Amino acid sequence: ILNVEQSPQSLHVQEGDSTNFTCSFPSSNFYALHWYRWETAKSPEALFVMTLNGDEKKKGRISATLNTKEGYSYLYIKGSQPEDSATYLCAVNNDYKLSFGAGTTVTVRA
Amino acid sequence: DAGVIQSPRHEVTEMGQEVTLRCKPISGHDYLFWYRQTMMRGLELLIYFNNNVPIDDSGMPEDRFSAKMPNASFSTLKIQPSEPRDSAVYFCASSFAGPSSGGSYEQYFGPGTRLTVT
Numbered sequence: 001i002l003n004v005e006q007s008p009q010s011l012h013v014q015e016g017d018s019t020n021f022t023c024s025f026p027s028s029n030f031y032a033l034h035w036y037r038w039e040t041a042k043s044p045e046a047l048f049v050m051t052l053n054g055d056e057k058k059k060g061r062i063s064a065t066l067n068t069k070e071g072y073s074y075l076y077i078k079g080s081q082p083e084d085s086a087t088y089l090c091a092v093n094n095d096y097k098l099s100f101g102a103g104t105t106v107t108v109r110a
Numbered sequence: 111d112a113g114v115i116q117s118p119r120h121e122v123t124e125m126g127q128e129v130t131l132r133c134k135p136i137s138g139h140d141y142l143f144w145y146r147q148t149m150m151r152g153l154e155l156l157i158y159f160n161n162n163v164p165i166d167d168s169g170m171p172e173d174r175f176s177a178k179m180p181n182a183s184f185s186t187l188k189i190q191p192s193e194p195r196d197s198a199v200y201f202c203a204s205s206f207a208g209p210s211s212g213g214s215y216e217q218y219f220g221p222g223t224r225l226t227v228t
Contacts, residue, residue: 001125030214034217042199042221043114043201043219043220043222044153044217044219045219046216049216074186089153097155097158097166098155099155100152100154101152102152103152
């Protein structure tokens with residue numbers, strides 16, 4: 001099991017503002033990093049899977065970057081909307097297991 | 111496809127009873143994962159299967175927990191006897207291409223089973 005840390009644990013953002021948060025992980029034996037979006041009372045939904053150093057992925061207003069050498073990834077939300085309110089989970093696998101971080105819970109205020 | 115299907119969605123049982131959770135993965139997916147989500151420990155992997163064969167069960171908390179996958183479309187997670195500390199949400203997930211493909215696979219999660227043991 002890898003030590004995956006996410007920060008902050010929670011954040012509040014005003015509708016229309018942009019925000020970002022971090023996932024840190026051990027850089028050795030890295031395979032892939034996953035971002036999941038988890039809404040209350042639903043199941044985690046895959047956003048991105050990233051494997052290469054310098055990778056950038058984008059889905060609508062949400063984007064992510066990956067630095068495998070220093071062991072971190074950023075998730076960005078541009079122009080936050082109330083529907084972006086969710087817990088964003090980061091997970092890393094080195095050889096065969098996904099290790100999840102505790103998540104960053106984002107609350108967008110209208 | 112209907113996605114990953116889990117049943118029941120909610121289970122309330124008394125301590126000492128046997129509990130069986132069920133999962134139907136997405137058709138064609140060859141990996142199946144069982145996770146447990148608690149406030150204290152977050153989302154943790156219990157066991158996973160590849161082509162119906164258990165590959166790693168090191169996350170299974172103790173011998174009271176067992177999991178089977180008799181065929182490609184069905185898996186069970188059994189707790190016998192159940193204890194109050196087993197109360198959690200149990201998720202099943204499946205994926206098409208597992209770790210051998212470099213780990214660049216997405217896992218698709220079911221809706222979860224919320225287990226309460228009194």
